[in-house]
Amino acid sequence: MTPRQRRLGMLLAALACAGIALALVLNAFRSNLVFFFSPSQVAAHEAPASRSFRLGGLVAPGSIRREGDGMTVRFIVTDKAREVPVVYRGLLPDLFREGKGVVARGTLDRSGTFVASEVLAKHDENYMPPEAADALKQAEQVNRRMASQLAEGERETQR
Structure with a gap:
């Protein structure tokens, strides 16, 4: 094997290793990427059905129900x-209240x-995630x- 062939082989091996490393990094990034959706987007079927995502908005007043096991x-x-x-099994944050902002991660x-x-x-x-604030404004x-x-329409019908 000539020195030129050896250098070419090393270059190709380095490129292959870099490509594999890049593929692993991108795959890890994609699997950890979790998108945010508002209830309106979920109702419009814009949220993924088979992947985890974040749901954000306000806890509706009068909607909190605890089940008998104390954790659900x-x-x-x-x-x-x-x-x-939403159904959640676990300990809720201390600031979790009706009418307050919440972001939940999970699946439909x-x-x-x-x-x-x-x-x-x-x-x-004063704080609300920007995505939740934008969704509420929309x-x-x-x-x-x-x-x-x-x-x-009511004015038109009254005329």
Whole structure:
């Protein structure tokens, strides 16, 4: 084997190793990537059915129900336009309350219930994850448009 062939072989081996390392890093990144969805997006079937994702919004008032085992909690996450039922088995954060922001990680079951593996509550009065804040703003805008259209329709029928 000539020195030139040896250098070419080493270069090809180095490129192969770099390619394998890059593939492993990208695969690990893709498997750990978890997207955020609002209840409106989940209702519109934009969320993945077979992968884990984050669901964010507000805990609907009056929706928290604890089951007999003391560890399972059912509640509803809303963005003020749509609601998604959630079931979680485990200890909830101390700041978890009705009407407060929440981000849950998990999957959807066949019935449309979000089965959470992790629940995070907002940590103070001013913080909300940017994705959750954006989703709430969008839902609020939709609600305003619908209310104004409804009011216009009522005015039309009164004439």
